[in-house]
Amino acid sequence: MSAVRRALIDNAEALVFLLATLVVATLLVWWSLFSSGLVGEVLQLSTTLANLESDDVVRAAALGEATARAERQQVMLLGEGSVFAAMLLVCTGALFLVARARRDAGRRMIRLLQFTTHELKTPIAGVRILLQSLQLGSIPEEQRARLLAQGVLETERLAHLAETILAFQRATSKARLKPAPAASEPLLRELLELRKKTFGDEEVALGAVGNAEVKVDRDAFRVVLENLLDNARKYGGGCVAMSARTVDHRWQLEVKDQGVGFAPGEAERLFAPFERDDRSGVQTGSGLGLYISRQLMRDMGGDLSATSEGPGKGATFTVTLSVAGGDRD
Known part of the structure; x- marks a missing residue:
């Protein structure tokens, strides 16, 4: 279940886009069928009125029925049009939220890379200088212990930096812990x-x-x-x-x-x-x-x-x- 959940989270943008496409396609197909049926009813009503005798009473009743049917259809069009617009707004909002989340994740990644580059340079440079000095024998004997301890401290700093980056990846990817x-x-x-x-x-x-x-x-x-x-x-x-x-x-x-x-x-x-x-x-x-x-x-x-x-x-x-x-x- 956790693997499925992670897959859904990782592909949230594509899933929302697919859902929005399916909703819009379904509504467009339904709207086309509904409009086609409405046009058919109007044509049928026109034919009926044309075939009626010139009796004013009968013609008035037919027109009244046509008017009532048109009003009902208008209400249906308004209601279903509102549902159509609401669903489009929901899908658009979901896409916006997913896009913003992706943008924020990209910015965090850029800042993480900038931080990593900056934080790595100092301890690596310190350890390199220390090792070069030891290789050349330019460090006095009485200072070696202190400088070696400083070198160990810098390597611990690098190890902690690596752990921080791994922990950040774990926190952002929602990898499951095992308490x-x-x-x-x-x-x-x-x-x-x-x-x-x-x-x-x-x-x-x-x-x-x-x-x-x-x-x-x-x-x-x-x-x-x-x-x-x-x-x-x-x-x-x-x-x-x-x-x-x-x-x-x-x-x-x-x-x-x-x-x-x-x-x-x-x-x-x-x-x-x-x-x-x-x-x-x-x-x-x-x-x-x-x-x-x-x-x-x-x-x-x-x-x-x-x-x-x-x-x-x-x-x-x-x-x-x-x-x-x-x-x-």
């Missing part, structure tokens, strides 16, 4: 340990998270957590606090930072694709992280939301997942 039960606390600690190997200096305070059994796609959740921590690293400033609780069979993970924050009315704007807050002076990043993260969470049957008390007061991002087997504290 499975997993204990929340070991999952969080495992992901944070992997994160620590890349950003050893990152301050993440993990508070009480319980040990709820949640329905989660591990790979998708890792992308979400990476994006939230990257966002906090760029805009948060200082320590990031994480804690979780279970409310009404829903596990809620809060990621709090102490950064630039945002006006409460701007929360939804943060989840639009290619949106980026430039107030902090951060020029890196795709503007896709939060958009992708919310899409992935919703595909897992959860959600992602953001709150802030205002600019300069930090932000809280809340990840929500369904509980599979209850709390095991």
Whole structure:
């Protein structure tokens, strides 16, 4: 069923155009038959009137019947013409919506290609210069460890960029995730340990998270957590606090930072694709992280939301997942 649904979505424009063509063709055929029948009735009535005797009473009755029939036909023409126009408007509107969706998808793809080209250049150039310097032996021994660590960081940045692009493709193509039960606390600690190997200096305070059994796609959740921590690293400033609780069979993970924050009315704007807050002076990043993260969470049957008390007061991002087997504290 999912394959059929994806095929329908991928070919929506062609299907709508085909439907519009069939509707118009059917209505035109019906209209032609109806008009032909109406002309036939008019000719028959003319013949009947011509054959009538010159009795004024009989002629008046025949004319009255013809007038009543003409009025009924006029009402039918108006009603069916209105249905015809309405169906044409619906088909035109559907084609317009599909065309606009295609146009927006094309624009997103162009922006993604521009972003990818820009973001790839910097780490690739850095790693290339590092390798060339090592090959030439021009790096002092005391600086090698630091520069090699920087090279590893750049390769991690490339890996994360690749994951972001793949996640964006998954989010836009509606590829189905595979949530499975997993204990929340070991999952969080495992992901944070992997994160620590890349950003050893990152301050993440993990508070009480319980040990709820949640329905989660591990790979998708890792992308979400990476994006939230990257966002906090760029805009948060200082320590990031994480804690979780279970409310009404829903596990809620809060990621709090102490950064630039945002006006409460701007929360939804943060989840639009290619949106980026430039107030902090951060020029890196795709503007896709939060958009992708919310899409992935919703595909897992959860959600992602953001709150802030205002600019300069930090932000809280809340990840929500369904509980599979209850709390095991």
